[in-house]
Amino acid sequence: MTRPVRAGAPLLEIRGLSKHYGTIRALDDVSFHLGRDEVVGLLGDNGAGKSTLVKCLAGAVIPTAGEVYLHGEQKVFSTPAEARREGIETVYQQLALVDIFDIAANFYLGREMTRTGWRGRFGMLDRRSMKKRARAAVELLPARFPNLDALIETMSGGQRQVVAISRAGFWGGRLLLLDEPTAALGVKEAAAVLEMIGAMVSAAETDMAMIVISHNMDHVWSICTRLLILRQGRLVADLLKSETSRQEVVAHITGAFD
Ligand SMILES: Nc1ncnc2c1ncn2[C@@H]1O[C@H](COP(=O)(O)OP(=O)(O)OP(=O)(O)O)[C@@H](O)[C@H]1O
Numbered sequence: 001m002t003r004p005v006r007a008g009a010p011l012l013e014i015r016g017l018s019k020h021y022g023t024i025r026a027l028d029d030v031s032f033h034l035g036r037d038e039v040v041g042l043l044g045d046n047g048a049g050k051s052t053l054v055k056c057l058a059g060a061v062i063p064t065a066g067e068v069y070l071h072g073e074q075k076v077f078s079t080p081a082e083a084r085r086e087g088i089e090t091v092y093q094q095l096a097l098v099d100i101f102d103i104a105a106n107f108y109l110g111r112e113m114t115r116t117g118w119r120g121r122f123g124m125l126d127r128r129s130m131k132k133r134a135r136a137a138v139e140l141l142p143a144r145f146p147n148l149d150a151l152i153e154t155m156s157g158g159q160r161q162v163v164a165i166s167r168a169g170f171w172g173g174r175l176l177l178l179d180e181p182t183a184a185l186g187v188k189e190a191a192a193v194l195e196m197i198g199a200m201v202s203a204a205e206t207d208m209a210m211i212v213i214s215h216n217m218d219h220v221w222s223i224c225t226r227l228l229i230l231r232q233g234r235l236v237a238d239l240l241k242s243e244t245s246r247q248e249v250v251a252h253i254t255g256a257f258d
């Protein structure tokens with residue numbers, strides 16, 4: 001297996017991460033590290049363990065074994081709130097947006113549970129300043145939302161995905177996990193989402209890194225610089241895009257090298 005060597009303290013390092021469900025090895029002894037500003041595509045067939053890996057990093061699934069380090073410090077996440085507190089933001093295919101709320105309310109959703117001092121005060125929050133901050137964040141994005149008061153239920157799938165991703169970026173995550181951000185989107189909508197991810201990456205003078213799951217090779221190729229390939233729970237390849245080809249990647253996914 002190829003493994004690019006990277007200098008400096010990694011933003012993320014995982015060692016021997018496994019998740020077993022009975023006899024199913026959803027994730028099996030996976031190790032890799034991720035540097036700042038890296039945009040990594042996580043690829044693999046259905047059931048390869050991609051979502052399980054993301055969920056372990058997001059605190060939504062407790063690994064059976066293995067360790068997670070952020071900037072060299074070991075972290076154990078028992079809940080998604082704990083992972084978020086460490087700057088890990090996740091966008092799932094099934095979006096955690098609330099249809100009957102507007103964009104600003106969705107930006108702040110769940111934060112009342114996690115931020116000190118906000119507990120139980122959501123209903124009393126200053127809606128005007130929330131909206132002002134949400135608007136400032138949204139204005140940095142290539143996607144246009146003419147009306148921040150628009151309810152999520154009135155938006156297209158692509159617009160919703162853009163709201164969810166910008167929400168994750170808004171909170172200044174160090175590590176953004178996107179599980180199939182373009183699945184179920186039309187060509188135009190997917191392009192808008194990819195454009196936004198690209199803009200976030202190039203605008204980020206921060207430490208932000210991203211792991212993007214997608215079955216669409218064109219989408220992965222357009223935004224990622226490195227590819228991790230899972231097969232039956234195991235990491236079978238860790239490749240720099242500049243040093244590989246789509247054919248090689250597909251061969252790893254389908255197990256042609258087995
Ligand atoms: N909660 C669970 N209970 C039992 N088995 C599970 C559970 N979650 C995932 N699995 C199994 O773990 C394996 C990996 O699943 P995972 O969802 O991580 O795959 P994936 O790579 O995201 O696939 P897809 O591309 O279809 O989304 C599969 O065999 C799946 O059936």
Ligand SMILES: [Mg+2]
Binds near residue numbers: 050
């Ligand atoms: Mg999945």
